[in-house]
Amino acid sequence: xxxxxxxxxxFRVESVTLESKDxxxxxxxxxxxxxxxxxxxxxxxxxxxxKILDKLTQTWVVPTVLGTPPNATDSHSxxxxxxxxxxxxxxxxxxxxxxxxxxxxxPFVKQQSKIKGTEVVAxxxxxxxxxxxxxxxxxxxxxxxxxxxxKLMKEYPSNFGxxxxxxxxxxxxxxxxxxxxxxxxxxxxxxxxxxxxxxxxAHVHGNVYGTSIEAVESVTDEGKRCILDIDVQGARxxxxxxxxxxxxxxxxxxxxELEKRLRARGTETEEQIQKRLRxxxxxxxxxxxxxxxxxxxxxxxxxxxxxxxKKLLSLDDDHEDSNDSFVKDGKASACxxxxxxxxxxxxxxxxxxxxxxxxxxxxxxxxxxLSGGAPGRTRGLKISSVN
Ligand SMILES: Nc1ncnc2c1ncn2[C@@H]1O[C@H](COP(=O)(O)OP(=O)(O)OP(=O)(O)O)[C@@H](O)[C@H]1O
Ligand SMILES: Nc1nc2c(ncn2[C@@H]2O[C@H](COP(=O)(O)O)[C@@H](O)[C@H]2O)c(=O)[nH]1
Numbered sequence: 001x002x003x004x005x006x007x008x009x010x011f012r013v014e015s016v017t018l019e020s021k022d023x024x025x026x027x028x029x030x031x032x033x034x035x036x037x038x039x040x041x042x043x044x045x046x047x048x049x050x051k052i053l054d055k056l057t058q059t060w061v062v063p064t065v066l067g068t069p070p071n072a073t074d075s076h077s078x079x080x081x082x083x084x085x086x087x088x089x090x091x092x093x094x095x096x097x098x099x100x101x102x103x104x105x106x107p108f109v110k111q112q113s114k115i116k117g118t119e120v121v122a123x124x125x126x127x128x129x130x131x132x133x134x135x136x137x138x139x140x141x142x143x144x145x146x147x148x149x150x151k152l153m154k155e156y157p158s159n160f161g162x163x164x165x166x167x168x169x170x171x172x173x174x175x176x177x178x179x180x181x182x183x184x185x186x187x188x189x190x191x192x193x194x195x196x197x198x199x200x201x202a203h204v205h206g207n208v209y210g211t212s213i214e215a216v217e218s219v220t221d222e223g224k225r226c227i228l229d230i231d232v233q234g235a236r237x238x239x240x241x242x243x244x245x246x247x248x249x250x251x252x253x254x255x256x257e258l259e260k261r262l263r264a265r266g267t268e269t270e271e272q273i274q275k276r277l278r279x280x281x282x283x284x285x286x287x288x289x290x291x292x293x294x295x296x297x298x299x300x301x302x303x304x305x306x307x308x309x310k311k312l313l314s315l316d317d318d319h320e321d322s323n324d325s326f327v328k329d330g331k332a333s334a335c336x337x338x339x340x341x342x343x344x345x346x347x348x349x350x351x352x353x354x355x356x357x358x359x360x361x362x363x364x365x366x367x368x369x370l371s372g373g374a375p376g377r378t379r380g381l382k383i384s385s386v387n
Contacts, residue, residue: 099126
C-alpha cells in the first residue's frame, strides 16, 4: 500500500471529462473503443447513458445495458481497471453507496454480447467487505424446502431474507403476490429474461420460474443473507453465474414419504402430483452431480433437519471481516472521489477534505480480491485508511 509522503503512485489518466453545452461526459479508452458515460447537466438527476465510439470507423454504438444503474447524482469520477471494468465513484454519495462497476469486457459481458449479438455493458454495485454468501436450497417438490426456510425466516428475521421468485404458475390459496412469488405472465417473464433481468430461470413442472437479479439484490441491500428456493436446473445456472453461493440439496428419507407429503399438502391435482414425482426422480439423481451441491440434508424429522441446516449456515462465513468494522465505525458514510490508481489499488480523496470524526482524508481501495460482478454485486472491496 502507498502511504502519504511516499513516492506518488503510478497514475494513468484514462478518464477525461468532456463538457459540452448540456452533457457532462467521461470518455474511457479501451483499445480501439472509447466508452462515453454521460449525464445531462440540465438534469443531473437523469439516468446515466453509455455510448461506445469505434475509433477506427468513427461510428457510435448504443450498447445493451444490463443490471441496475447507479442512482442519479450530479457527477462522478471514473477509472478503468484490468481493461475490463470501469470503477465509478458517485460524488456527494456516502462511500458505502457510491462505488459502482461498469463491466465492459468481463466474461459475463462477452457471453451476453454473443447471445444478444449486440455490444453489451453491465452495471454492478460495489459492496465493501465480503458479505455472507447467499444460500441456494434445492430439492424435489414436497421435500420440505419451504417449511425449513419459513422456520429460518421466523427465527432469524433480521439475518435472512427470501429471494422472491417470479413464476407463471397460478397462485395457491393463501399465496400472496410479491411475498411468496411474483406471479406473472409467460410473455412478460420471457421479455424480462431477454432484457437480462434474471439471474437464472427454468421450466419447472410445466411453468416458468426465475430469480430476478433485483430479487437477490433487494435482500442483500438490506444487509441480509439471501435464501433462494430453486430447482436443480436453477442451482446449476447460479453455479455457472458470478453469484457465489452455498448450495444445499434437501433429500426425503424415502420416495414413498415424499409422495405422502406432496399428497398431504393438497395443493396439486393428481396429474400435477404425477409430474412432480417424475421430476423428483430426475432431481434426486442429479443431487450427486459433481461440484453442484456443497451439502446434502435429509429431511426426515423436521426439527432434526432444521438444526442441521442451522449448523451448516453458522459454520460458513463465520469469520470476522475487517471491513465490517470499517463500515460500523462510520467511515463508509463520508463522501470520496478517485484521486489516483495503480494496478493494485485506487486512492480515494475525501470530498470535504477535512478529517471528520471517524473518517479519513484518504482511503485505499484494494483491487486484488474483487469477486462476483454482474449479474449482482461486486464484493470483496477492501478499504483502509491511508496514514
Ligand atoms: N420433516 C417433515 N416431516 C413431515 N412432513 C413434512 C416435513 N417437512 C415438511 N413437511 C410437510 O411436507 C409438505 C411439503 O413441504 P413444503 O411445501 O415445505 O415442500 P417444498 O419442498 O417447499 O415443496 P415445493 O418445491 O413444491 O414448493 C408440507 O405439507 C409440509 O408441512
Ligand atoms: N429455477 C427455479 N426454480 C424455482 C424458482 N422458484 C421456485 N422454484 C422451484 O420450483 C419448484 C416448484 O415450486 P412450487 O412453489 O410451484 O411448488 C420447486 O422445486 C422450487 O424450488 C426459481 O426462481 N427458479
